[in-house]
Amino acid sequence: MKNSPFFTPVNLGLHTLKNRIVLPPLTRQRSTQPGNIANALMAEYYQQRAGAGLLVTEGTQIEPRGQGYAWTPGIHSPEQIAGWRLVTDAVHAKDGVIFAQLWHVGRVSHTALQPEGAAPVSASAIATDRVSVFIETAPGAGELVTPSAPRALSTDEVQELVQLYIQAARNAMDAGFDGIELHCANGYLVNQFISAHSNVRTDPYGGSLHNRLRFLREVVAGVAECIGKEKVGVRFAPLFTTTDEARTYLGLVEEDPHTTYIEAIKVLEAVGIAYLSIAEADWDDAPEMPLTFRRAVRDTFSGAIIYAGRYNAETGAQLLESGLADLVAFGRPFMANPDLPARIANDWPLNPLNPATVYGGNAEGYVDYPTYSE
DSSP: OTTSGGGSOEEETTEEESOSEEEOOOOOOOOBTTTTBOOHHHHHHHHHTTTSSEEEEEEEESSGGGOOBTTOOBSSSHHHHHHHHHHHHHHHTTTOOEEEEEEOOTTSOOGGGSGGGOOOEESSSOOOOSOOEEEEEETTEEEEEOOOOOEEOOHHHHHHHHHHHHHHHHHHHHTTOSEEEEEOOTTSHHHHHHOTTTOOOOSTTSSSHHHHTHHHHHHHHHHHHHHOGGGEEEEEOOOOOOOHHHHHHTOOOOSSHHHHHHHHHHHHHHHTOSEEEEEOOOSTTOOOOOHHHHHHHHHHOOSEEEEESSOOHHHHHHHHHHTSOSEEEOSHHHHHOTTHHHHHHHTOOOOOOOGGGSSSSSSTTTTOOOOOOO
8 A cells, every 4th residue: 555545745735744644533532621621641642643644633612612522622721722732742743734623512512511501502492313412420420411402592692603713713723733624514513504404593694505604604714814724624524315323423414415515615615725524424334425426526626625434445545546535534443543554554454443442531442552563
């Protein structure tokens, strides 16, 4: 694989990446409590994986209301910014490029995670189903629960949230990140505005698809103006199936996903951001993303395109060779193989992932996976 397209340079914004292998955002729930602060253990984890062409952090909430799972990190307090500086310094010491994924879960939350036990916020007062959130029940312990019913944001509050995204992007720059990725997938807040299933607003942020894309448009444009469009990426998770697995694992399924997401991608192209990341269905027997959609994405968006799904070295290389993707992200393999790029280059075998240590805990199953030794 040393001569595969994975190891040819590629431009992304201001950077020429050393390879086309991406560490995608992966929730790991190791932040310091109280305060949801990134820490030295997290810095070690990301530094171990700095051989990727691009690293994208786990979702980091832009404000206290943006949290849907216990122990996930934030990027809205001075302590959180300082904690992330540990991470960016560690990655840059290994010549890595790292973007922060900015996250707001919207209605995918619980009153136990909200300031003063308030209801979660969303585009509309419509509860989500078939998903769970994780709340702390004791120090270091928690449980999965059904999300609480949300309340609809007022028009003024929506505009305030745009400013919170912009401030989070500023905070990411203060923390030393090379850029930010806006989490607009998986049924979280931006996705809740885009989807007709979760947005029944009658103000300028609801109704037509153009209006439902307004929140996305304002957040992307505002963040790009603040930190530079070449430092901005966006993640979507278009779904082309109505199976229960789709709704459980990736969120909202549109009546016409092709049109919805091509129109959303046109918003990104108009701003001129650095990259688009597309999360594919990745469960057993998941449906293939239509080739017609992949081609439309390539025809619509001129920046770098990343795909994440159940790729291995061979299928990822084939996708790159097709010209439909510029980079490929590997989630589970990268959790268990901190030296994944070297393993791909040399056809070395992979460590298996221990599912029991993915979420929460300490160093076990986080920074103790071995690198390859011949």
